[in-house]
Amino acid sequence: MTSDAVIFTGGPIRLFGPDMEAEAPPALLIEGGRVRAVGTEADVRSAAHSAPREVDLDGRTLMPGFVDAHAHTILHGSGLDWVDLSDAKTIGDLVALLQRRAEENPDGAIRGYGYDQSKLAERRHPSAADLDEVSRTRPVQIQHASGHGYAVNTVVLQDSGITAGTPTPEGGRIDRDNAGKPVGVIFDSACDLLTGAEGVKVGNHGPNFHLPMGNDEIARLFDLGQQSFLAAGITTICDAQVTELEMAAYLDARDNGRLKVRAHLMYLSSKIDQLRNLGLVSRLGDDRLELHGVKLYADGSVIARTAYIGDHHCCGKPSPKGYLYHEPRELADLITTAHAMGLRTATHAQGEEPIGMVLDAIEAARKTNPRSNLRHRIEHCGFPSEDQIAKMNRVGVVPVPQPMQVHLYGDSLLEEYGEYGGRFYPYGSFERNGVPVVVSSDAPVTMPAPVRAAWVAMTRATLAGTAAGDTQGVTRASALTGITRTPAHLLDRPDLGSLEVGRRADLVLLDTDPVTAPVDALPTAAVTETWVAGERVWNQQGIA
Structure with missing residues (x-):
């Protein structure tokens, strides 16, 4: 960790604390890998323990590094x-x-x-x-x-x-x-x-991403994926499907000084017995790399039409029913086992029935053993009912969707499923029910571009320019905290997601202020620099 002191001035500084719009100090000091002080230039200069280096933002916006709660590094590299x-x-x-x-x-x-x-x-x-x-x-x-x-x-x-x-x-x-x-x-x-x-x-625990490849190729693809995240201003990710292949790649990157992002790993449920045999009954790791929990699958993919979403066809066209990965009892046993071990779960579920299976299993697990500190998740959460969304709030379950999929695939869903297709990833309903709004990429399913994704969460704009679900957009505040503070909280990282004093100095510099810019300007906001732990790790010439 660097101990260099750096003062930032000369542009909007967005802390993303409790009052996102009002907090814009003229200067910010980082030192020892954390935010040391915010305030006037004189205030922060006096707080430095060593002679600070100065960075002139030159009108650029400084804000917390983005947190992507669902991505796949090696798959993205592929x-x-x-x-x-x-x-x-x-x-x-x-x-x-x-x-x-x-x-x-x-x-x-x-x-x-x-x-x-x-x-x-x-x-x-x-x-x-x-x-x-x-x-x-x-x-x-x-x-x-x-x-x-x-x-x-x-x-x-x-x-x-x-x-x-x-x-x-x-x-x-x-x-x-x-x-x-x-x-x-x-x-x-x-x-x-x-x-x-x-x-x-x-086995039947998820899609297998891995075609045969050697260790050198795996490392090369890892580096490609990681550089893409850094270029998008993403400083923390949750890799949402990890097997022995990904785990070895992350450890190799860490041990050889190549790991630049902070990574939280969800191990696939096919390995849950091995985790239990090793005594891994909680998070394991440090502030840069940790085993965070268990990834499970309930059904298939909406985009591939293998999700188990039932009979919701439109316009006389047949609708594929999809399939479940597990029988309900088997899935419930996996979730209950992980919960009892003290491990967070992140379960892929798209259709209303599989979403219900996950919610019922988590509710039952909490009744037996409350473990209120465990933040369980439903990945994607494509078509929940309003009652299920209200239940998420009661049971303490966080949906983790990807709004760019609405942008890229919403038109075909509207064509095939009619009005029901417009409910895909119902962010507006999440916000109205007090459920956390998390904006992620699922890279490579969509390219990592957090501010653009936040724009889609606000507007629900599809490629054809229509709005997929007129009532399903969220406020700007929810969308922007959905790429910073909210996913950091989901990952149990109170030290990330904002630039309040004492937080980690993970920063992104943008050419646009997403807090005040016109909504239509957000899709083209560009990252100019990315910093992790007080060190610049990417600029527009590549890795710094």
Whole structure:
């Protein structure tokens, strides 16, 4: 930790304390990795224990570093490294983009990320036959925008041993033709089949993100993901799905001085028995890296149409029902076990029924053992009812959605589900019911851009310019604290999320003041510098 004293002056200083708008001191002093003083320049200068260095903000805005309560570092690095398929409009577009990468890199697997079948003209997932046009001799694997599954070519099906005789695992999906032959679309728990004999296996506890790769590649992807977070002004993350692969990568980054962000890790529930056998019955770590709790899955993905959201179709179009990862009793046992151990839970649940399963399990666990200090979460929380939102407040459960998904995918949900689709991630209902408003990215499902995400939480603007749910926007104060103070509180980090005296000196410098700028200016607000523990770790030239 640095002991250098630094004084900031010359621009708006937003502390994000109890009164976000009123607090704007002319100067701020950091020293010893914390905020030492705020006030006039003379006040803060007199508080310094050593001769301070001065930083002229030159009109830029200083505010707390952003806290992203749901992201995936290595998966995000993969999304940045692989072929970007997010703008593809047809399957032919996908094939052409992948062919270009194959020509540029003549060896090894050809991988892409970010396709969305609802945005393709064909309105379907690419098949193995489609991807065979890229290569019939090299593996071709493209990950869906949700991160929940892959479309693969025939080489991958053969190498993975996926045949007509392969059973579809619980909580998974293997698309087949009329004869039962797999067509190359593999989702959720079925992705275990793609990780190789020595790869990570998660069973019916979640989607398996991990294609075979070596330690050097894992470290490279970790660094790519981390740099993207820093470039977005994010100084603290919660990695919302950790297996032995991610844990080893974080420890390697820490031990080799490469870990710049603060990271809170949610270990996947498939490993809960191992955690108990090791005696890990609470948080473990320090102010930079900690094992925070357990990640669970109740159902699939809204974007991939595998979430268990029931019969909410529109306009005469059939609606896929999706599936559950666990039977209700099995999920309840996992949540109850984690709670009894003293571990926080973060459960992916999108549909009303799986959300109800999670709330019932947490309510029952609290009746047996109150443990009021444990902040349990529902990740995404796509379509809760109003009664369920009120219950979240009573039971002490925090939803952790990602508003940029409303922006990117809201139009297709409105088209397929009508008015019900406009309730996707009902932030306005959370705010009205006194439920904390948390704004996260789920990177790489959406790119980390906290102020832009806060803008979507306020406006509910979709790509087509419509408002997805007219009553579901939140106030500016809730949206901006949703990327700072509120997620810091969720992570049990009272030392983060604001710049009050004594807090950690995690800072972001912006070219726009998000507290006073016109709402329409927020999407283009740019980060110019990122600081962690009183040290500049990123500027617009890269890692400082």
